[in-house]
Amino acid sequence: METVSDAIIVGGGPCGSFAALNLAKHGFNVTVFEEHEEIGIPCHCTGHLSINGLRALGLYPLPKKIVENFFYGANFHSPSGKTLSVRFSQPVTCIVNRALFDKHIAENAKKAGVQYRLNSQVKSLIIENDFVKGALVKLNGEIDDDFTAKIVVDAEGISSRILRQTGLQTLNSEMLVNAVQAEVENVKDIESDMVEVFFGKDYAPGFYAWLAPKQDGKAKVGLAAQTGNPKEFLQKLMYNHPAASRKLRTARILRTVFHPVTLGGPIPRVYFNGFLAVGDVASQVKSTTGGGVIMGMNCARIAAEVAGEALRVNDFSSNFLSKYQRRCEKILGFDMKAMLRIRKMLNAMSDKKIDYAISFCTKLGLDKTLQNVEDIDFQGKTLVHALRSPRVISVLFYLFFLHLSANP
Numbered sequence: 001m002e003t004v005s006d007a008i009i010v011g012g013g014p015c016g017s018f019a020a021l022n023l024a025k026h027g028f029n030v031t032v033f034e035e036h037e038e039i040g041i042p043c044h045c046t047g048h049l050s051i052n053g054l055r056a057l058g059l060y061p062l063p064k065k066i067v068e069n070f071f072y073g074a075n076f077h078s079p080s081g082k083t084l085s086v087r088f089s090q091p092v093t094c095i096v097n098r099a100l101f102d103k104h105i106a107e108n109a110k111k112a113g114v115q116y117r118l119n120s121q122v123k124s125l126i127i128e129n130d131f132v133k134g135a136l137v138k139l140n141g142e143i144d145d146d147f148t149a150k151i152v153v154d155a156e157g158i159s160s161r162i163l164r165q166t167g168l169q170t171l172n173s174e175m176l177v178n179a180v181q182a183e184v185e186n187v188k189d190i191e192s193d194m195v196e197v198f199f200g201k202d203y204a205p206g207f208y209a210w211l212a213p214k215q216d217g218k219a220k221v222g223l224a225a226q227t228g229n230p231k232e233f234l235q236k237l238m239y240n241h242p243a244a245s246r247k248l249r250t251a252r253i254l255r256t257v258f259h260p261v262t263l264g265g266p267i268p269r270v271y272f273n274g275f276l277a278v279g280d281v282a283s284q285v286k287s288t289t290g291g292g293v294i295m296g297m298n299c300a301r302i303a304a305e306v307a308g309e310a311l312r313v314n315d316f317s318s319n320f321l322s323k324y325q326r327r328c329e330k331i332l333g334f335d336m337k338a339m340l341r342i343r344k345m346l347n348a349m350s351d352k353k354i355d356y357a358i359s360f361c362t363k364l365g366l367d368k369t370l371q372n373v374e375d376i377d378f379q380g381k382t383l384v385h386a387l388r389s390p391r392v393i394s395v396l397f398y399l400f401f402l403h404l405s406a407n408p
Ligand SMILES: Cc1cc2nc3c(=O)[nH]c(=O)nc-3n(C[C@H](O)[C@H](O)[C@H](O)COP(=O)(O)OP(=O)(O)OC[C@H]3O[C@@H](n4cnc5c(N)ncnc54)[C@H](O)[C@@H]3O)c2cc1C
Pocket: 010, 011, 012, 013, 014, 015, 016, 033, 034, 035, 036, 040, 044, 045, 046, 047, 048, 049, 120, 121, 122, 123, 155, 156, 157, 158, 159, 162, 179, 180, 181, 222, 258, 259, 260, 261, 278, 279, 280, 281, 285, 290, 291, 292, 293, 294, 296
């Protein structure tokens, strides 16, 4: 048995490393266990992040080598190929090389004193008298050893194997979508500073497809689907979607990765005695876009703050740690609920209605209204802000009508 730390973090993804960094900054001993040999590998994420979101986390500007491109907006393509363009006067998002991004956060955490144990898989939690007291870890793929800590932060990602042991509810499997992401070259007919978004139930049922060009001439293409095989949908998208096929028919796929995305909104409870859950494992992900990096890291920072307070007063009871959930809900709760509603509304809309909606938004000049939107991470608040425009109100009434007629 080794007593290593004030806090153990399960998983060296962005949420685990950011929680570790924020705890170590306050002088606590922190150990991160990461099951892979290298931080950030394998990578399954597009790394499309909002610049404001990064700035608010104190991470912007990022070192140049991490950022693969900047975007001024997006072109939204309906199932029949109609397009709504939203372009801002300055870059609003970027794509990062996720492996380098994860390594960057981990390097900062190491500089702040965090200890990383790579190739070390947390097999189970040590639970005594209903309190999490540490973890059983397979070190270097060989030896099992017990490590004790005053608090364990679970940032294991979507697998939820460790979370399950606490008895907390895991993520909503009905709202999981299977995603594929491909790196491609030889893409045609794109604006290098715009992201492309494609809708259509034949290509990405229950979600959408995306194309993000990189500055090196290659691009990341992806989609997620509630049912069916994402690999087959990707082929269909590239060859049959009226807008996507113009850009991708000649493209060559260099590599593909598959991974689920959680869209069901945060799990009902994210704390237990001596335990906090952050990031994908807690489903702290935008239900609209599946983006979990900025949301998860915001929650990771709050988790570190509450874990720090618990360490100072030596109280690791769920009663004390419930502050974590309350603080997350105060800051993100409204946005999370609004995004889940929007996702359910989009899922209920037929292709024909998405076609109408995109034409209608273009006619009403919603593209111009959206240009004034400042925050794309916190989409609930953004909606309230945008509601000041009569154009948006008309569009919302129209979308509401479409939604009602899709749910008689
Ligand atoms: C195809 C695809 C594209 C995406 N694109 C975007 C995007 O553009 N923008 C965005 O914001 N989000 C995107 N996401 C979502 C994003 O990838 C996740 O929300 C984000 O990675 C969550 O970070 P995390 O730290 O919670 O989990 P992860 O990044 O999954 O990290 C978890 C870490 O824990 C480790 N681990 C797991 N179990 C154990 C264990 N028992 N012991 C030790 N280590 C363990 C894993 O090896 C991993 O390193 C995408 C997801 C997919 C699938």
